[in-house]
Amino acid sequence: MTVITSEAHMQPVKVLDIPVNCTSMEEALDKIATFVTSGEKHHVITADSSMAVMSRQDAQLRDIIEAASLVTPDSVGILWAAHRLNPAMQARVSGVELVEELCKYSPIQGFSLYFLGASPGIAQLACEKMAERYPGAKMAGAHHGFFTENDLPQVIQTINDAKPDILCVAMGIPRQEKWIAANKHLIDASVFIGVGGTFDVLSGTVKRAPKLFQRLKLEWLWRVLANPKKIGKVMMLPKFVWMVVNSTDDGRSR
Secondary structure, three states, X not given: OOOOOOOOOOOEEEEOOEEEEXXXXXXXXXXXXXXXXXXXXXXXXXXXXXXXXXXXXXXXXXXXXXXXXXXXXXXXXXXHHHHHHOOOOOOOOOHHHHHHHHHHHHHHHOOEEEEEEOOOOHHHHHHHHHHHHOOOOEEXXXXXXXXXXXXXXXXXXXXXXXXXXXXXXXXXXXXXXXXXXXXXXXXXXXXXXXXXXXXXXXXXXXXXXXXXXXXOOOHHHHHHHHOHHHHHHHOHHHHHHHHHHOEOOOOOEO
């Protein structure tokens, strides 16, 4: 897959002071493919509304997002807010869909993926499901996210032994972003992506919202109905909307 991506088109807009790139799924995949061969380390962030709200009170998280190589619009809220500033911002690029597309194109592009995070067994099951669904996908390995600081050197060695090109980290926001920022210099991968609950979905442990909910842009409602514990995160959405409406025309808070 080769997509000609305009750097001008990819220029970010500010949503509550954090940059979000104007990108489609195809453009994001193309960009990540170039990251893999760049010889440098790249942090890719899939930003949702809760992350934007958190970043207002968390300077470290905000700095990490500012320094990222690519920030995609993960949620309907982010897409709505970004579209107000740049009408070209039309496509949502979610963590779940991005990781699955990377697995799909792994045999074509030749890059490999490692899944780190989630409960014991979930990342490994997600790897197996992706390998079954996309024959030839280079799934380098998996490790759960329930490890201690004392375990960290061994976990990193295990990842490095697997030689992945892309490390997907599922630890939840903002832990996964901070973990990547703190440890990427120790890991022999080119691309690092925080992917939240992606492994739960890819493993089949958690079902995605039905197509009707997706078309109506109500996946957030489905997540709450399926898991009421997520109500805290969802309740950030009204706060996000209020903050965006009360922001200046350039996306900065008043």
